[in-house]
Amino acid sequence: MIKPRRQNESTDGDQERLQRYLARAELGSRRSSEKLILEGRVCVNNQVVTQLGTKVSPGIDKVTCDGKLVTPSDSLVYIMLHKPAGVLTTLSDPRGRPIISDLLPSEGLPRLFPVGRLDYQTEGLVLLTNDGALAYGLMHPSFEIEREYLAKVRGCPTLANLAKLKAGVVSDGEKLWATQANIVTRGASSAWLKLVVHQGRYHEIRRLCDAIGYPVLQLQRVRIGPLVLGKLAKGCWRRLNLGELASIRRVVGLRTA
Template identity: 45%
Template sequence: MERLQKYLARAGVAARRDAEQLILAGRVKVNGKVVKELGFKVSDRDVVEVDGRIVKPEKLVYILMYKPAGYITTVDDPFGRPTVLSLLAGKVKERVFPVGRLDMNTEGLLILTNDGDLAMALTHPKHQVPKTYLALVRGTPNRAKLKELERGVLLEDGYTAPAKVNFKKPEGKNSWIEITIHEGRKRQVRRMFKKIGHPVLKLIRTRIAFLTGYGLKKGSFRYLTPAEVLKLKRLVNSNRG
C-alpha cells in the first residue's frame, strides 16, 4: 500500500506535489469514488482514475533533453503553445513529466521522468542539486556586481542562496557569464541579473548536477543510463538536510 499521490507520481501523471493538487481538486477517483484525502492509501489492485481516465504505474524512465527556446515545460498548455512533450511524441511511450521548469525563452538541459520520488528530490532546495547556466547579459558586470550574486541578492521572494559565478567572455558590448545555483525559483537567474542591473539577453542551462549536454542537439534527447540514475539518487540522498 502507498499514498495516493505517490501512486499517481509513479504512474507518470505528475510530480508528487502536483498530484496532491489533483487530489485536493477532486479530480481523482479510487474504485469509482472521489478521494480528496492526501493520506489515502492504494495498491496496484485498486482502480485509480484521473479526470475519468484509468492510470497505472509504468516502467520508470529517465530522459535528458536539450530544450530549445520556444517550448514550455508543462504537460499541457491551455493557450496551445508547444510543450516539451511534443518533442517526445511517437518516440517515448511512457507518460513522463518535466523535472522543474525552464521558462519558454530559455534553452538547455531538462530531465523528464515518471519517477515522482526522484523528481521531487531533485527539485527540493534542501538537496542542493546544482544547476549551471550560461547567461548573455547586457553590458559588463564588474567584479563587485558578480560578488553580489555570489553572496545572494534580495528578490521579491527573499534572498537567494550563494551562487558560483564566473565571467566567461565578452560579446560586443555584452558579456557571457556562467552561474551555478541550487535553488529553483521561478525565472530566478533572470531576476538575479536584473537585480544587479545587467538583464539577461539569452539563457542556456548547460549542466544539471554532473549531467551535461554533450552529444545533444537542440530538441534532441537521450535516456539516462542506470549508472547515471543511481548517481542522481545517491546525490540527493547524500545532500539530505
C-alpha cells in the first residue's frame, strides 16, 4: 500500500488513477497499463503497486516502470508564484475558496501541481511544475532542502529565545528546529524574524514560534533552496529561467531538463 499522505500533501482532488497516468506517459493503452500494474512492474514512491484503484498526484508522486522514471509526455513546465494570503495551495476545494490555480491562466499551460504547500494565511514562494522527479526530490527529507521565511511575531524575542529555536523545541511530540534564526527588525510590540528550516513539517514555522511564546502574526516564504522570491508581486507568476532551473534540479541530483 502507498503510505498515507501527511496533512500538508496532495488531496484526492489533485490525483488521477495510476493506469491513466501510465497511458498519458505513452506506455500503452489503459488496458495494457493495467497489465503492467498487475504484473508488479510499477512503483510509486519506490513501493511496488499492484492495485488498479491506486491514485497518484502528477508532479508530486514518483512513478517508475521497470525501474525507469515515468513522466507524461506533456512538456515540463516550472513556475514560480507569489501566493497571497487567503488562497489555498491546492487544485480544488469543496468549499469554493480561492485556490492557487485561480492565479494561473486557464489556457496555455499543462496541468501543474504545487510542490509542497503553504497554509491558507501564509504568503510567498510556491513552485508549480509537472516534473514529478523534481517534486519528489524537493519534498524528500533526505535532500534537506532549505526553506527561508520572514515571520512577524507578537512580542520581541531575545537572543536566548532564538537560541532555543536553533537548539530545537518539541511540538506535538515532534522535535523542530531552525538552522538559522535572526531578528530582521524590532518594533515596540512585534518583530520580524528570518527563519530557515529544512524538515518540511506541518505548520513548522508557526509551531516553532508558538513553542517559545511568540505567535506568528504574518508569514512569508521567500526562498526554496536556491530559488528566491525576489520582487515578484503578490498573485503574480513567472517561469523559471534557465539558471534557476539548473540550480533547483541540481540540488536534488537531476540533470537540467
